[in-house]
Amino acid sequence: MIIQGSKSALQGYDGKYRQRTERLVEFTKDACKLYRELLNFPDDVTIVIKPMKKFAGLYYEDKKKVDISFKFNPNIPFLEILAHELVHAEQHHTSKIHPVWLEKKHAWAYYWDGKLWDNDITDYQRYINQPWEIEAFTRQSELALTVWEILEAKYS
Numbered sequence: 001m002i003i004q005g006s007k008s009a010l011q012g013y014d015g016k017y018r019q020r021t022e023r024l025v026e027f028t029k030d031a032c033k034l035y036r037e038l039l040n041f042p043d044d045v046t047i048v049i050k051p052m053k054k055f056a057g058l059y060y061e062d063k064k065k066v067d068i069s070f071k072f073n074p075n076i077p078f079l080e081i082l083a084h085e086l087v088h089a090e091q092h093h094t095s096k097i098h099p100v101w102l103e104k105k106h107a108w109a110y111y112w113d114g115k116l117w118d119n120d121i122t123d124y125q126r127y128i129n130q131p132w133e134i135e136a137f138t139r140q141s142e143l144a145l146t147v148w149e150i151l152e153a154k155y156s
């Protein structure tokens, strides 16, 4: 596992976010040791704490990389976003989900549990109703709480 702050998070904005980013990196390292016991994500996953505009977190299955926004304090919401993206990492790592190239549509789509899913996402409701998002949203709170119970004494 590689867990680091991006160059812009550490050095950009006149160094304003360096401390926060460094703290989040340490917090994420501790959290991921615990998530490792709860989730089957790749050993060589990379997690980058960085400025993000649109999303709080993203998982890139092709790079086995999680991006997490640095605009979170080390608290439960941050742990939930981290858990959410690591559930996606597990889904890909265990091949519960895998991308397929649809030549006819000239677009990527996903197989989920052996079934092809239409990936034309037109709105947020359809986005969060995809089965892999339902699973990630359903599991994130409990995973985060489990990890927070262990980390609380050190970080609160």
Ligand SMILES: [Zn+2]
Binding pocket: 084, 088, 132, 133, 136
């Ligand atoms: Zn998601």
